[in-house]
Amino acid sequence: MQGxxxxxxxxxxCHELGRLGASRVLLHRNASLPWFILVPExxxxxxxxxxxxxxxxxxLDEAICRVARLLRRQPQVRKVNxxxxxxxxxxxxxxxxxxxxxxxxxxxxxxxRLPAGPEWLPPQPGAWWAALQADGPGPASVE
Amino acid sequence: MQGxxxxxxxxxxCHELGRLGASRVLLHRNASLPWFILVPExxxxxxxxxxxxxxxxxxLDEAICRVARLLRRQPQVRKVNxxxxxxxxxxxxxxxxxxxxxxxxxxxxxxxRLPAGPEWLPPQPGAWWAALQADGPGPASVE
Numbered sequence: 001m002q003g004x005x006x007x008x009x010x011x012x013x014c015h016e017l018g019r020l021g022a023s024r025v026l027l028h029r030n031a032s033l034p035w036f037i038l039v040p041e042x043x044x045x046x047x048x049x050x051x052x053x054x055x056x057x058x059x060l061d062e063a064i065c066r067v068a069r070l071l072r073r074q075p076q077v078r079k080v081n082x083x084x085x086x087x088x089x090x091x092x093x094x095x096x097x098x099x100x101x102x103x104x105x106x107x108x109x110x111x112x113r114l115p116a117g118p119e120w121l122p123p124q125p126g127a128w129w130a131a132l133q134a135d136g137p138g139p140a141s142v143e
Numbered sequence: 144m145q146g147x148x149x150x151x152x153x154x155x156x157c158h159e160l161g162r163l164g165a166s167r168v169l170l171h172r173n174a175s176l177p178w179f180i181l182v183p184e185x186x187x188x189x190x191x192x193x194x195x196x197x198x199x200x201x202x203l204d205e206a207i208c209r210v211a212r213l214l215r216r217q218p219q220v221r222k223v224n225x226x227x228x229x230x231x232x233x234x235x236x237x238x239x240x241x242x243x244x245x246x247x248x249x250x251x252x253x254x255x256r257l258p259a260g261p262e263w264l265p266p267q268p269g270a271w272w273a274a275l276q277a278d279g280p281g282p283a284s285v286e
Contacts, residue, residue: 050207
């Protein structure tokens with residue numbers, strides 16, 4: 001989308017990996033667990049899931065599933081947590097987080113539990129992106 | 144779905160309102176805020192969003208949007224929080240929660256913050272269900 005810009009808080013919190021369909025794919029800097037954030041490229045006024053058009057929701061859903069499949073392929077991941085919250089950052093974004101018994105926040109949720117953990121170091125963010133693209137035929141493209 | 148049963152924890156925590164599409168519609172007993180839970184009637188082995196078939200995800204998405212629209216019609220609600228977590232209750236279920244600045248948990252998330260608040264009293268759960276059905280043409284049906 002022309003003129004689309006990420007919310008500064010998301011830029012600060014995340015590595016920007018690329019794009020799946022019409023969503024930006026971010027990796028949260030907290031490397032305690034694999035924590036992706038999908039940001040559909042829509043007008044700034046669209047802040048709720050149900051305000052997306054049906055085709056946009058389908059595209060976002062496909063990106064969510066792709067990230068979730070990648071997460072479930074990680075040996076330690078036993079559960080995927082998915083959430084659209086946005087109480088603090090109004091730009092519509094969806095968290096997709098790999099979880100397991102014994103992760104630093106288990107069984108609680110990750111939101112509101114920062115600060116935390118180590119950072120991903122190169123080449124880890126790029127490796128996550130490569131793994132996401134290797135899912136098979138799909139709309140993945142590097143920015 | 145034949146033989147489908149709700150997880151006992153969801154039965155304990157919620158009022159069962161009815162069904163939208165192929166999802167059971169629950170209202171969390173915590174009346175501090177309008178907190179719905181959608182439970183797709185799928186096999187017990189299906190515990191992740193991405194494990195649903197595409198048609199099932201679309202149907203669940205429609206139910207989510209219907210609940211979200213109802214929530215945004217409430218004067219106090221300023222944000223809808225949507226989440227599939229399932230770290231404690233493995234049965235796939237999606238939270239759809241109406242939030243506003245000044246609600247008891249704002250700006251934090253509601254998960255993991257119980258116990259709390261008053262209970263919904265009759266006829267409130269039924270009134271929520273009636274409001275949900277009044278959304279317009281849709282798959283709503285009383286159990």
